[in-house]
Amino acid sequence: MQVRPVSFPLLVDDLAERLASRESDSRLRVAVDGSDAADPGRLADALVDPLRVRGRPAVRVDTRDFLRPASLRLEFGRTNPDSFYTGWFDEAGLIREVLSPSGPDGSGRILERLWDAGVDRAARVPYRQLPPGAIVLVSGPLLLGSGLPFDFSVHLELTPAALARRTPAELAWTLPAYGRYAAEVAPETFADVVVRLDDPRRPALVTTTW
Numbered sequence: 001m002q003v004r005p006v007s008f009p010l011l012v013d014d015l016a017e018r019l020a021s022r023e024s025d026s027r028l029r030v031a032v033d034g035s036d037a038a039d040p041g042r043l044a045d046a047l048v049d050p051l052r053v054r055g056r057p058a059v060r061v062d063t064r065d066f067l068r069p070a071s072l073r074l075e076f077g078r079t080n081p082d083s084f085y086t087g088w089f090d091e092a093g094l095i096r097e098v099l100s101p102s103g104p105d106g107s108g109r110i111l112e113r114l115w116d117a118g119v120d121r122a123a124r125v126p127y128r129q130l131p132p133g134a135i136v137l138v139s140g141p142l143l144l145g146s147g148l149p150f151d152f153s154v155h156l157e158l159t160p161a162a163l164a165r166r167t168p169a170e171l172a173w174t175l176p177a178y179g180r181y182a183a184e185v186a187p188e189t190f191a192d193v194v195v196r197l198d199d200p201r202r203p204a205l206v207t208t209t210w
Helices: 008-021 040-053 081-087 093-101 160-166 169-184
Strands: 002-005 028-033 058-062 135-140 152-157 194-195 205-206
Touching: 008 040, 008 194, 028 040, 040 058, 040 152, 081 169, 152 160, 152 169, 160 169
Parallel strands: 028 135, 028 152, 058 135, 152 194
Antiparallel strands: 002 205, 194 205
């Protein structure tokens, strides 16, 4: 294991180089896993252009576009941490529309957005055909440990104190879910890359396979 403090731009360059060098003749499904406080979408978005410069077209998917309908998601209330942990995200839809078709034997035809939570209906976007060698970057919380078929995973780790401090007050109800995730899944033990992000200005790169 190596722990190396890095700037955010250097972190992005390191990860882009790592991803671009893998399986250049096939598609790659990448999880960028982290709480809202860790802002995994920021890192996933930042990887898109560096990957393209390295010859790997990148496609972004956010699990906020793969929520279950409100009637299912909010069945036990709007602030139920157990529901958030087990029932908010449409994992079957993510597999069906993104992860399976972008896999090695898939068609390459994916749907980048499945559900529009703002109006609580299907997003109504067209399917997209992935180019050869595409890297699909999926960002969101609680992505690891449930059998989602990723080829590479990045976990953004915060200590409990940092997580509580950086979580907005209106989302504090999610903290027990993240505590359960840390205890039951321990994503830092098997993610390909772990980034310690207690201070977003001073990330530290923890690698187990480099």
